[in-house]
Amino acid sequence: MKGTPARARRWLTAAGAVLALTAVAACGGGNGGGSGSGSADKADLTWQFWIGGTADQAAWQKVADQAHTDHSGITVKLQGTDWNNYWSKIGTLLASGKAPCIIGMQSLRLASYANAMLPLDDLMKKYGLKTEDFDKPIMDGLKSDGKQVAIPYDSGPMVIFYNKDEFKAAGVPDPKPGWTMADFEAAAKKLTTGGRTGLVTSPGDLGVASWVRTLTGAEPLADGKLNLTDSKFVDGFTTYANFVRTDKIAPQVPSGNSDFETTQFTSGKSAMQLNGPWSLIDTLGKVKFNLGIAPIPAGPDGSKTFTAGSGFGISRSCKSPDAAFQAIMSMTSEKPLTTLASAGRAYPARTAAHPAWFTAAKIPEAKEVIDYASQNSVPLITSKNWVQVNDLLTRFGTQALNGEIPPDQALKTIQDQAGAGS
Template identity: 35%
Template sequence: MKLSLILATAALVGTSAFAMQVQAQDAPVNLTWQMWGDQSDQALWQSLADLVTQEYPNIKVTPQISGWTDYWTRLPVLASSGEIGDIVAMQSMRMPSFYSILEPLDAHFATDSFDIKAFEPSIVSGLSHDGAVYGLPYDVGPWLVFYNRDMFKAAGLAEPAMDWTFDDFKAAADKLTSGDKFGYATQAFDYIAGPVAMGAEYFNDSNQFDLTNAGYTAAVGKYVDLTAVDKASPVFASGASAVQASGRFASGNAAMYIDGPWSMISAAKGASFEMGIAPLPRGDGPSRFITAGSGFGIAAAGQHKEEAYKALQVLTGPKAAEILASAGRALPGRLAEQHFWYDVAAKDVKGTRETLEYSFAHATPFRLNDTWNEFENLITQYMPLALNGDNTTDGVLADIQSQLP
């Protein structure tokens, strides 16, 4: 064969191969995205999915929305059956239990010099495990005290200071309790976030549970006594969710309850009174808060990981963060876009920016381990026994400790 013919043939083959490669790269890819929410969230999540297609016309993302409880019940089943979505929503507090179903992202970051510093450091840590990042955040926030400004004013109480103490919190709850009105509506997570804000620890130096240490027991006991002794809060039902406390607050039957920025806008809109927010009360030492949040990861068993990574960057990118923040759905984990939440969604809630900035400045990493979710479930199940007087704080914490590794 003549050299010219050989070269021409090679060129043709090379062109064909290149064309096939381009065609393969541009072939339509349909990604499924598992997320929690309700019907009112559907349009919002779809608008983020549409951003992906605008950026990458060959990639279509389909949100699969489940209710909060159903989501966590179904997730391990979908993972074990191989039916899990390409993109998976993950809450930071559940990362120790579910990181194994996700793809570590660090190798992807290395290919495009991804700037992880664009995100609030505490939530990046929360979506990591053993030093590897498994999710990119869309929201972040510390736990806060939501309070009824009208009830504080009517009682002649000064509104909470940034560094208010548990004694201040207790005094307000006691004064605001009268008849069928409570100063405070307790819920299970208060016995985790509240003691930490007071300087207590429920882990030992080996990151194993130590629920019976003197500091944690004393701090939990103070929160318990607000209900069991002072009657400043009703008892929450064993296994109940935060809906119980938020409902009492929204109806005006409780002057304070503890929640996070993720619920702040809806709480303010649902209230017939003016709402304010404050940091959690501190103990004798300086203020200290834990933050949490949620993000999205790539399924380890997914078949389209490169496309999923492209979609992930859009879903947690600047425009997506602006949309979620402006709608009041999330205080963005992306730092540069947090102003949209402050300036648009949260502008009518007193003290928002000051309280959040103060809380982030005094934030501590949220310590977790592989059985943390079991611990949270046991707190929800057993703490009402201390609140209604069927057991002591020491007894409840000892019972829970005996059931943990």
């Protein structure tokens, strides 16, 4: 689910992109202007993606080059923009009908851009792409109105990262699949001592939604509409906010610091953090303690979490959709995804590339935990105004966690301000 590689993606806002797309109905229906040219087997294509720097550019260019390796007449030119600026730029391009053929797309933002992108179902059938070769939650997460809009390269259910050394020192057993909220709360309280906390939180959409889902089963949308004032969602969010405001097992959340949660955990100041597998190998390189992972603790109906991820789609303005789709098939094939997995840049969406990621992670329990979490995961389906929702959640959610306003008031404010546009 970045301005840096996928492993470090942040769920930040890009309100300009959504505003730019409000005028997009169907973007001309398919094959207007654009940066792709040629036939199904011969085309010069441009791919717009989020790039974190020179090393990132080189790594992703190798993914693009796979298309030319597989199809000698097809070339893919990578154009990079940092994560923070990517969404406003791609929104403007898609709305103008002049977007590049291949578009990087994140599942949480898909609803805002889907109208300007080409449904891929017919191309998938034509060229024999097998959906069963990919993790189902993220394939579903990259659909809009039942149509596949992007093919994923990475995915992952939200899981708990934890400090094994702190758990051992406190005499707390390592969490395993099946551990409960009672187990979690007991561990977090015991680990909160000496200026350190058992957990670190943030008001980010994916984290909040995952905790609420496991606590009460509630989801942020119902029948496609924002549902934050539903009593079950309010109950779940209140329990989550209480981790900070009353239970004191997590520190207060500073506003305007998107790196706080990760820094707090990697520095050893908090013993647990909810995160995605895309961040695991990067986190391994930052910590000075033994890192473990566990599923999100089970609520009344078991351990429930959300999956997010990213992939590649085709703009409706692309002149060579067949060539673009063949390029995407190459870019999401086993070889490049195995390379990305080995380098820690992505937890691959293609199941055949999973072993490379587990080998790179070097955490014995990783496969059991990720498999378990995936089985108990669904994609986080979002609304067309989700950028606004997440921006409001970051603002008012921070106040709720810090005890400045009641959790139910925070959710009502978000619902009132964003609900009409959901």
